[in-house]
Amino acid sequence: MIRAIAACLTLALILAATATAVLAQERVDGHPLVTPYEGSTGDGEFWRFDEYALVTGFDFDAREAITTPVQGRVTKLDYDNPDDRSELEIFTNYREALDAAGYQPIWSCARDGSCTTGSTRNAFYQANGMRAINGPNSHYTAGTLSFDGHLAYVAIGVGRHTTSIVIVETDEMDRGMVSISAEALAAGLDADGHVRVDGLLFAHDSDVLLPDSATALTALRDLLIERPLLSLYVVGHTDMSGSLTYNMSLSERRAASVVTALVEDYGVRMDRLTAAGVGPLAPEASNGTDDGRTLNRRVEIVAR
Secondary structure (H helix, E strand, O other): OOOHHHHHHHHHHHHHHHHHHHEEEEEEEEOOOOOOOOEEEEEEEEEEEEEEEEEEEEOOHHHHHHHHEEEEEEEEEEOOOOOOOOOOOOHHHHHHHHHHHEEEEEEEEEOOOOOOOOOHHHHHHHHOOOOOOOOOOOEEEEEHHHHHEEEEEEEEEEOOOEEEEEEEEEEEEEOOOOOHHHHHHHHHHHHHHHEEEOOOEOOOOOOEEOOHHHHHHHHHHHHHHHHHHHHHEEEEEOOOOOOOHHHHHHHHHHHHHHHHHHHHHHOOOOOHEEEEEEEOOOOOOOOOOOHHHHHOOOOEEEEE
């Protein structure tokens, strides 16, 4: 009798786990963001919430992929390519469609060697299971796209026989909706000696500036043009997640990325800018809520 009860309980636990898995992972035919290349066949899987290791570079010395973890609603699709179409033709069609929809690339690689050596192809698979990067003519791109008012991360890999597409829909709102201007920054400096610079956007847990940061960088450049005697500290801030040592480093690297972009891409003199990072030591709000942590992850400028 006891064995029968135990067996029934085990069966119930198995069924419950299976039901949970079904809710968490579903079979899908596609995603409204990306239309499969004509003649492709396949399907994919959808998770209502998961984390995905987005490949955003490759470390040739370590022979491993550089990844950025992104979280949200994850769709993974695998399509068999038409036999009479090249990797370049298929990839170009996907990329042109993405660009037309406002795609902002973070990192790409192609048959120039950056995503076609054996170690790179293996690193892609080990990092996130993408199996399309598998031949000497493979192509890959990762970037962001606005979808349904939110930010989506998109990764597409095209190999000889397969195209892999991953879409991660985040809860981050669409970028570029807040007006950033030199006048607003100047007013903040005049009032308080420092001001938050909204619109400086980084890849998750990274110092890589996203392309949508252009509006804020332009405003900073215009501010410095309008005030030729002004010099700035550019100060990075983080929330409390992670260790103090890591956050101090991340905040300083993010500030340095802003300075580098202003100098190299916007023509600002280096001697007018100093990068610094204070990690989580000067919070703007409580770190006990998601909204508070979001406010604390920021870059400020300080008049010097």
